[in-house]
Amino acid sequence: xxxxxxxxxxxxxxxxxxxxxxxxxxxxxxxxxxxxxxxxxxxxxxxxxxxxxxxxxxxxxxxxxxxxxxxxxxxxxxxxxxxxxxxxxxxxxxxxxxxxxxxxxxxxxxxxxxxxxxxxxxxxxxxxxxxxxxxxxxxxxxxxxxxxxxxxxxxxxxxxxxxxxxxxxxxxxxxxxxxxxxxxxxxxxxxxxxxxxxxxxxxxxxxxxxxxxxxxxxxxxxxxxxxxxxxxxxxxxxxxxxxxxxxxxx
Amino acid sequence: xxxxxxxxxxxxxxxxxxxxxxxxxxxxxxxxxxxxxxxxxxxxxxxxxxxxxxxxxxxxxxxxxxxxxxxxxxxxxxxxxxxxxxxxxxxxxxxxxxxxxxxxxxxxxxxxxxxxxxxxxxxxxxxxxxxxxxxxxxxxxxxxxxxxxxxxxxxxxxxxxxxxxxxxxxxxxxxxxxxxxxxxxxxxxxxxxxxxxxxxxxxxxxxxxxxxxxxxxxxxxxxxxxxxxxxxxxxxxxxxxxxxxxxxxxxxxxxxxxxxxxxxxxxxxxxxxxxxxxxxxxxxxxxxxxxxxxxxxxxxxxxxxxxxxxxxxxxx
Ligand SMILES: Nc1ncnc2c1ncn2[C@@H]1O[C@H](COP(=O)(O)OP(=O)(O)OP(=O)(O)O)[C@@H](O)[C@H]1O
Ligand SMILES: [Mg+2]
Numbered sequence: 001x002x003x004x005x006x007x008x009x010x011x012x013x014x015x016x017x018x019x020x021x022x023x024x025x026x027x028x029x030x031x032x033x034x035x036x037x038x039x040x041x042x043x044x045x046x047x048x049x050x051x052x053x054x055x056x057x058x059x060x061x062x063x064x065x066x067x068x069x070x071x072x073x074x075x076x077x078x079x080x081x082x083x084x085x086x087x088x089x090x091x092x093x094x095x096x097x098x099x100x101x102x103x104x105x106x107x108x109x110x111x112x113x114x115x116x117x118x119x120x121x122x123x124x125x126x127x128x129x130x131x132x133x134x135x136x137x138x139x140x141x142x143x144x145x146x147x148x149x150x151x152x153x154x155x156x157x158x159x160x161x162x163x164x165x166x167x168x169x170x171x172x173x174x175x176x177x178x179x180x181x182x183x184x185x186x187x188x189x190x191x192x193x194x195x196x197x198x199x200x201x202x203x204x205x206x207x208x209x210x211x212x213x214x215x216x217x218x219x220x221x222x223x224x225x226x227x228x229x230x231x232x233x234x235x236x237x238x239x240x241x242x243x244x245x246x247x248x249x250x
Numbered sequence: 251x252x253x254x255x256x257x258x259x260x261x262x263x264x265x266x267x268x269x270x271x272x273x274x275x276x277x278x279x280x281x282x283x284x285x286x287x288x289x290x291x292x293x294x295x296x297x298x299x300x301x302x303x304x305x306x307x308x309x310x311x312x313x314x315x316x317x318x319x320x321x322x323x324x325x326x327x328x329x330x331x332x333x334x335x336x337x338x339x340x341x342x343x344x345x346x347x348x349x350x351x352x353x354x355x356x357x358x359x360x361x362x363x364x365x366x367x368x369x370x371x372x373x374x375x376x377x378x379x380x381x382x383x384x385x386x387x388x389x390x391x392x393x394x395x396x397x398x399x400x401x402x403x404x405x406x407x408x409x410x411x412x413x414x415x416x417x418x419x420x421x422x423x424x425x426x427x428x429x430x431x432x433x434x435x436x437x438x439x440x441x442x443x444x445x446x447x448x449x450x451x452x453x454x455x456x457x458x459x460x461x462x463x464x465x466x467x468x469x470x471x472x473x474x475x476x477x478x479x480x481x482x483x484x485x486x487x488x489x490x491x492x493x494x495x496x497x498x499x500x501x502x503x504x505x506x507x508x509x510x511x512x513x514x515x516x517x518x519x520x521x522x523x524x525x526x527x528x529x530x531x532x533x534x535x536x537x538x539x540x541x542x543x544x545x546x547x548x549x550x551x552x553x554x555x556x557x558x559x560x561x562x563x564x565x566x
Contacts, residue, residue: 060468097469101487162301163473172432178351179358 005072009035010167011057016066018026018052018222026052027063028222034167041209043228044219045055045245053219054169056209057200058089071166086164090160094153094172098144098226104155105140108162116163123162134188150157150181154188166200174205206250210234218242285535292294292528293534294362295496300338300355306331307348307515364536367522368543374440374518375505381444382504385452391481393456404452411449415511419446424514439511447504455502458493459485492563498555502548509544519543 011034020028026049032195038186042050055061056068059082068075070085076202099107107128112118131137134154144152153173160168168214170189174182186208193199193212203209209216209230216233218241225239239245266443279286293299305322307329312321322331331391347353360370392404411419425441427433433441462485470480514522527533552557 001294058472083471083474083476086472089472091469091472093465094467095463095465097463097465099466101491110483114479115474158475212434248339249414 007059007072008035009069010034011037011065011200012069013053013057014067014069016053016063016068017066018049018054018056018061020074022182026222027056027064030066030219030222030224032217032227033223034198034200035195036166037044038214039193039197039201040217041213042200042202042217042219043204043209044243045204048219050219052222053224054171054200054202057169058091060091067231074169079132083115088166089118090163090165090168092153092156092160092170092173093169094175096144096156097174098152098159099154100144102139102249103143104136104147107144107155109161111159112162126159127162130161133191134158135184148181149177150175150184153177153185155183157185157188157192161192167200168192170199170201170203172204172234174203204249206234220245252491256556280536286413286535287530287532288535290530290532291364291526291539294364294522294530294536295539296365297362298357298362300357301360302340302352303333303354303356305349305351305353307349309347310352311341311343311345313339313341314523322347322353326349360393363522363526364519364539364543365515367517368521368547370522371505371508371519371544372547374436374443374511375508376484378442378443378508379504381440382447382451382500385444385448386455389448389452389562390459392457393452394459398488408449408452409447416442416446416507420510420514435514435516439514439516443504443508443511446507447500450500450503454469454493454496455489458489462488494555494559494562498552501555505547505551506544 008121009031012188013030013032016027016030019025019205030049032040040054052061056063056230059068071088073080073085075082075085080229099110102110105124105127107125108131109120112123112126128137128140131140134157136154136158137150138152139147139155144155149157153176155167157173173189174185177185182205186205188197189201189208190212197201201208201213202250213230213232216226216228216230217224218228218233218239220241226233226237230237232238233242234246237246262437264501307322307332309322309331312323313319314321316483318334320333320336320339321342322333324330332352335356337357339353340355341351381418389404389407392400393408395401417452418441420439423433423445424435424438427441428435436493466484466488467480471477475483508518510518512518512524515521517525520542524535525534530536
């Protein structure tokens with residue numbers, strides 16, 4: 001599925017605005033670039049538009065105005081096949097959204113087989129390898145209802161990885177977890193980052209942001225206010241809103 | 251301990267009530283001097299009466315040596331009629347027979363009119379059920395589609411069908427649509443039933459699909475699946491499990507509603523019952539039998555769905 005595009009910018013969002021049908025102005029002139037191999041963490045108060053921003057990047061939400069370019073392809077060009085584009089962009093949800101009627105292995109193998117039309121005998125070794133990497137090789141026959149939250153989220157990560165995407169989006173992947181399970185999921189994400197995966201992560205885990213992120217974005221009220229390195233983001237907040245936000249959460 | 255003895259008490263009361271109900275039926279029939287003749291029903295269910303085999307023309311009988319074949323040679327010597335399958339020989343070797351004489355009889359089991367009616371009810375129910383599910387699936391999907399044409403057409407369909415009596419719809423299908431499209435009775439009846447049940451099936455499927463969390467569709471689409479793939483692999487299998495109980499209820503209703511097609515002279519179980527009543531003068535027995543047979547159909551369907559539900563429940 002690899003594209004001919006060789007540029008360093010994996011995702012470019014130019015001046016995007018998003019109005020929900022009910023009139024809510026969720027994104028206001030947001031521009032950002034995600035480079036290949038970069039881990040970008042998005043932080044901000046509840047309702048600031050973090051999820052909306054993330055979901056526009058694989059078009060789970062459409063934008064009202066602006067431009068989004070993924071891997072050199074303009075998402076809203078009439079020639080763009082959004083399903084093909086989504087194969088390049090994996091997503092992990094807060095509530096896992098595993099398919100409850102399939103076991104772990106089937107969850108991971110479904111998309112490569114049905115979407116990429118690959119043969120079962122090619123997909124299964126890959127799926128097993130990825131499940132091994134997230135530490136769930138012993139659970140392949142289990143159904144999601146038989147797993148803990150942390151295990152479910154790791155399966156969800158494996159499911160997205162099985163499509164061999166170029167970039168992974170995470171929307172608060174640890175927010176629905178019991179505290180003792182947060183670590184195992186963050187560990188998998190750190191591993192992924194060190195393997196060079198391009199990642200956009202919405203999270204409240206400041207420790208993860210500081211330790212793993214290449215850049216941290218701060219959103220408030222639909223606006224992208226800060227785009228900075230983690231050191232200066234946390235130690236010398238460049239915006240008064242960010243400073244007051246950090247003083248509340250840290 | 252208290253609990254079990256209480257239960258025992260309740261069950262004995264229940265038993266007494268049922269016994270009383272049964273006895274009251276007997277009393278009621280006695281009060282109108284009704285004599286039950288259940289044996290009259292039997293030939294209308296299964297006919298064991300020997301079927302006579304008639305000679306097709308005047309001729310002479312030849313019976314083979316071990317009596318396993320009969321041959322009638324016609325008097326004009328031009329044709330011969332041979333019978334090999336029979337159970338009772340009614341003539342002897344060398345007999346002269348005339349056209350229409352009984353030469354042998356064959357005792358076999360044949361279905362009586364009530365059994366045939368049962369088969370017709372089963373057939374029209376299965377056919378209607380199949381089309382109801384197919385039409386209902388499309389209408390249900392159209393109901394939740396974002397396309398205004400599909401959405402409003404399907405809403406109109408559901409409202410029209412649910413707002414008019416089935417009996418009237420059967421008449422419309424038979425007299426209007428049936429005449430225009432030259433449909434036979436069975437097709438018209440099955441079409442009316444399918445279209446009627448499909449409206450309810452559509453609503454069941456719609457609510458089943460909507461009961462699947464939206465995150466499932468989002469997860470499927472984020473993996474690159476098309477809308478159709480997400481429906482087929484992710485949403486519908488989950489919706490199906492949730493729709494099974496209301497769907498079973500709808501199928502049972504369909505079987506019972508199929509009795510209404512007897513108004514357009516389809517000889518289903520109900521129509522057969524009506525015909526047999528006029529032949530036997532045993533209305534109570536006939537209608538009790540008919541009711542029991544409907545119960546048999548609906549009961550086995552419930553049982554089947556129950557088993558399916560248990561199997562699907564154990565898969566997760
Ligand atoms: N489907 C929707 N329809 C209408 N308004 C919406 C919808 N989803 C989100 N919003 C609104 O858009 C704004 C941004 O919401 P969003 O979910 O992107 O925030 P968030 O930063 O992810 O918040 P949280 O931290 O609570 O997840 C909010 O004001 C929210 O009420
Ligand atoms: Mg959110």
